[in-house]
Amino acid sequence: MNSPVKKVVVLGGGTSGWISAALLKKILGSAIQLELVESDAIGTIGVGEATIPPIKHLNNVLGINEAEFLRETKATIKLGINFENWKSQGHSYLHSFGAAGKSLAFCHFHHLLKRANQLEDDSHLWQYDLNYLCAKAGKFAQIKSKDPIIELPYAYHFDAGLYAKFLRKFSEKIGVIRTEGLVEHVEQCPNSGHITSLKLKSGQTVTGDLFIDCSGFKGVLIQEKLRTGYEDWSHLLQCDRAIAVPSERLEKTLPYTRSIAHAAGWQWRIPLQHRNGNGLVYSSSHCSEQQAMDTIMGNLDSKAIADPKVIKFQTGRRYQQWNKNVIAIGLSSGFLEPLESTSIHLVQSAVVRLAHLFPHQGINSSLVDEFNKQSATEFEQIRDFLVLHYHATERTDSDFWQDMRHMKIPDSLAHKIEIFKQSGRLFREQNDLFTDSSWLQVMLGQGIVPQDYHPIANIMSDEKLAEMLRKVKEIKQAPIDKLPSHDEFLRIFCQQ
Template identity: 65%
Template structure:
């Protein structure tokens, strides 16, 4: 018989475990008890150092002071990702968090750009983007603007290990109970197959009504015990390994992530206050681990601060993120390579969704089914966006890139590409965290140009169009001229 959910047990710490515990406790208060069990003997992956803007919502819900958060996690500002060598070697483009230009009713700004481009005007889409200008000049400020046209949308780079510790401190202060222990056995209820309790090494049992599996790639509850199954997406995203290493910080920290394509994968460079995060994501079918390590270490901007760490993964998702009374959050629910910094967002999304569907009066199959439908769709939409970067490219200098151009991509993605190529139209789907501006920047940056544009772009004469674009560039740059340097902002905002 279904029973009220009175106790939630979170299995595993790190960012996913402590974010789950903190959000559940903050929103549910004393309605349920929250206990987190983790073992210091089990390491965490800990490479999720770049984020996207929705993380600000988590911090706001938790009542986090932004300056304190940035000090505690050694955070810097992230305005964009700079993609280098993705379309062809030697070329780059930005995917910013803002939107270029200003859209008309029923007609997005990029249609004006496409028309201007076809008319031969000297015109760069990103010149109409405030975040782009701030990236180029290495500046940032928290602008208070009435017109969202001039809003500087941002996220953070931070030390994910420090972020997990910070969330733990917040969680325990709110009343989350932490239990140190290695889980030796997961015990099921013989009547319904639900997880009933956890047996700890050395003795001790933890009982619960709902379990959040934040045990990482192991999927201790969701896969090892419940055998939920896994949808393998490595035929679309063949990168299956990463090598990560910290290095000394730059004298000047850039307000963006760098993503640098190599012959069989790509390298990240993430600037923090105290160091840089670096890594190479690659496919073991094309690089050996030794080759990958050599490439990474020989492409660092600054001196390495430790030994490289090898991380093995498989791209895909657990078939049911919610199975019986277990909800998988973080790496136990699936993995998408960190190309667009969505790992921490997916933790956030899973917990927020659980709060919306929280089964206070007992688990109901209709709740579970809808939760899983939304989770599956969200994962697939992010997957498609990541595939886009590999599939639409003109690189033919290695077998990896030639193979990626010959993928048979998911139909939803192919339809999106075909529609954009035909007339510049972007369709936005529910649960797609990437809006039109994101798709447009990556499609154009990867070399996909529309053959046509929206007819509303023809309402202006050529001279008027030139004037509109020229004024837009000036307007988008003007606030940046008054901004402080990124490092100066951090020093003023965080203190010291």
């Protein structure tokens, strides 16, 4: 019979390790002991500096003061991601965290706009999106309203290394034990194969009932010890390298991430309070390292303040994120490139899933199977959303983009695209991280135009439709002039 899980050991620090430790200890409290093992001698990847709105839920559950968090992590506000040169050279669109317009029951707003466009109204979706309007105006403030039409959902850009330090300080205050050391040997039970302890080079032994592997791409427990295996998705997401380099802060910090497509990949630009985060994600089969280095270094907005760092990766996921008494979280569980800033969310999501399915009276197969099923579905849904950006393109200027246009995509994605093309309908999968609004913005932004609209869009006369659109646009535009600039907001709010 399984023994109760009383002690959890997290192997590895960084963002993944400290999110795991902080959230589990906060949720489970005295029900568990929690020890985190890390070594200052091991560096972290530390390029995951952009997030999506659920990060706010994480901070709220932890009880973190937002102003303190913004100060300590040198964070800025993120209203969305601006995709440049993805559909075609010179074209751009914003995937915002908001929802455009105002929908009717059973009829999304874009159907109304589609009908209006056929009546010679030349306005576009983003003119009805408050996040877009604020992003382009460089404005931001927290809008407190019960009316969803003027919600302004947001996330953050932050220094991942500073966030890990912030969470370490928080975690140790609530009872997480940190042990410094390098793992020399991993002990297993000869009968069950479960991990029983970590033997450190210092001679110390760390025992536990449940182990969380946050050891990065190596997967010290999940792969090197348990040989769990990896499902390779590099045929769908062909980029397998990144070059990261920080640069000096710009005078004005934009409240959004920039994603700029190049001949064999794309470049990120992330504004922080003290510097800029930059990087190039690229396919090594379409571009040499020197070519990639020339591309990123030749496209910085400001002076580099450190040497560029090359990171190799393989997109995909572990066949089992939970194997025996080891749960892989973060890079050890799989990797989906940072195109939609999902890396930190996948950490958060895995810890929340574990909290829901925590094996209080011992590990059993039903809990493990459900965890792995939910994890696989989440990875696959995010994968499809990322593939959409690459596949739906009009670019023909390089072998990379030609290959992206003509690759075979998952049936699940092909079905979603075809429904939207024919009817403008969007059907969100259960628990899909990305909302209908997200799918809509990327499909339209990448050039997928629906041929039809929902018949409910015809219930209004031409005059009433025009009047409704005018009013919605006015409501969305109204807050802009009253909002402070993004930098002014940060200056005032961080002083609190």
